[in-house]
Amino acid sequence: MKITSAKVIVCSPGRNFVTLKIETDEGIYGLGDATVNGRELVVAQYLEEHVIPSLIGRDAGQIEDIWQFFYRGYYWKKGVIDMAALAAVDMALWDIKAKAAGMPLYQLLGGKSREYINVYTHVNGETIADVLADFEVALNKGYKFIRVQCGVPGLAKTYGVTKKGVAYEPANANLPEEQVWNTTKYLNSVEAVFKAVREKFGDEVELLTDVHHRLTPIEAASLGKMLEPYRLFWMEDPTPSDNQESFKLIRQHTTTKIAVGEVTSSIYDIKDLITNQLVDYIRTTIVHGGGITHIRQIANLAALYQIKTGFHGATDLSPITMGCALHVGTAINNFGIQEHMPHCQVTESVFTHAYQFDHGTFQVGEAPGHGVDINEELAAQYPYKRASLPVNRLEDGTLHPW
Numbered sequence: 334m335k336i337t338s339a340k341v342i343v344c345s346p347g348r349n350f351v352t353l354k355i356e357t358d359e360g361i362y363g364l365g366d367a368t369v370n371g372r373e374l375v376v377a378q379y380l381e382e383h384v385i386p387s388l389i390g391r392d393a394g395q396i397e398d399i400w401q402f403f404y405r406g407y408y409w410k411k412g413v414i415d416m417a418a419l420a421a422v423d424m425a426l427w428d429i430k431a432k433a434a435g436m437p438l439y440q441l442l443g444g445k446s447r448e449y450i451n452v453y454t455h456v457n458g459e460t461i462a463d464v465l466a467d468f469e470v471a472l473n474k475g476y477k478f479i480r481v482q483c484g485v486p487g488l489a490k491t492y493g494v495t496k497k498g499v500a501y502e503p504a505n506a507n508l509p510e511e512q513v514w515n516t517t518k519y520l521n522s523v524e525a526v527f528k529a530v531r532e533k534f535g536d537e538v539e540l541l542t543d544v545h546h547r548l549t550p551i552e553a554a555s556l557g558k559m560l561e562p563y564r565l566f567w568m569e570d571p572t573p574s575d576n577q578e579s580f581k582l583i584r585q586h587t588t589t590k591i592a593v594g595e596v597t598s599s600i601y602d603i604k605d606l607i608t609n610q611l612v613d614y615i616r617t618t619i620v621h622g623g624g625i626t627h628i629r630q631i632a633n634l635a636a637l638y639q640i641k642t643g644f645h646g647a648t649d650l651s652p653i654t655m656g657c658a659l660h661v662g663t664a665i666n667n668f669g670i671q672e673h674m675p676h677c678q679v680t681e682s683v684f685t686h687a688y689q690f691d692h693g694t695f696q697v698g699e700a701p702g703h704g705v706d707i708n709e710e711l712a713a714q715y716p717y718k719r720a721s722l723p724v725n726r727l728e729d730g731t732l733h734p735w
């Protein structure tokens with residue numbers, strides 16, 4: 334089966350998405366997600382100028398060889414733009430192969446290792462009372478794994494916290510919004526949030542939190558220690574993972590489990606974290622991590638060290654990435670949890686999908702391929718709009734990780 338054409342679809346149904354459509358001489362097409370939040374047009378142009386021309390005429394079934402062509406073959410590699418473009422190609426080719434076989438993708442990846450996929454969702458609020466109210470809503474929807482983010486007294490805006498009833502969307506400005514961060518205020522207030530949640534909702538529900546790269550290793554260690562009584566499922570990105578070795582310091586001080594990887598794109602970005610057992614969950618996901626082919630390699634390495642997956646699943650990952658993540662999660666043994674930040678209705682109307690939410694879990698669906706499609710006519714009604722993630726400054730103006 335030969336690749337006859339490929340095109341990039343950039344649209345903004347609720348938020349920006351970059352989608353690659355690969356067509357074949359047998360009439361079967363595949364779809365891949367290439368969205369990098371705030372960098373959409375760069376990936377689109379890389380695909381159009383440097384990837385698509387090299388795809389035409391190739392055998393769509395040679396997924397591994399095509400992957401290696403754009404990774405091992407290409408001189409520049411491993412950056413998130415390259416890996417997102419490669420991921421889109423890889424997802425589309427797996428979609429084509431599974432459609433040609435008439436099977437849901439998970440069958441080609443080894444079949445079912447589990448009956449459903451556990452997901453965690455986000456709960457947040459400006460105050461502890463707001464958090465408790467939102468938590469109750471999530472419990473009523475059936476979620477058993479819940480990420481908790483609370484406003485920090487004295488800070489105007491905090492990562493993960495939104496106005497009541499409004500879906501959280503950090504990429505909300507034409508240019509990066511400058512926010513203010515204060516680590517002491519955060520560390521002084523965060524324990525009370527988890528204490529209140531455990532007191533009100535008991536010990537059974539699993540709790541997660543995202544530190545969003547804001548602490549130094551020793552601050553992260555003290556946070557982990559402070560939160561041990563509340564038995565977190567994980568604390569995420571407690572410190573930047575640029576220096577993988579710094580996680581050794583955190584591990585020396587706390588048994589709070591750690592999840593890392595949503596801003597990583599290559600196995601080499603997390604290799605030392607895995608082989609030294611410095612984390613418990615890997616969050617690198619399909620779109621930013623080179624597609625199904627590379628993510629399976631990461632998951633296999635992690636499995637050797639009893640580390641599980643916890644794929645990134647915020648709204649900037651398109652339903653195509655969600656579909657692929659659910660197929661991989663269904664097939665591999667060391668699946669841990671899938672993040673689920675529900676897409677808005679407009680996104681859902683443009684991207685139709687076979688996967689279905691069911692009381693805090695997902696059913697992957699039995700449609701051939703990865704089960705996600707795009708309504709191109711509808712997508713064309715939502716043109717791209719520049720959006721940027723915020724940046725952080727300390728109170729004295731010093732730039733700090735967001």
Ligand code: KDG
Nearest residue numbers: 370503543595646647649672
């Ligand atoms: O584009 C950035 C978001 O995907 C990120 O801020 C969300 O940290 C995030 C999470 O854990 O979902």
Ligand code: MG
Nearest residue numbers: 543569570595
């Ligand atoms: Mg995160």
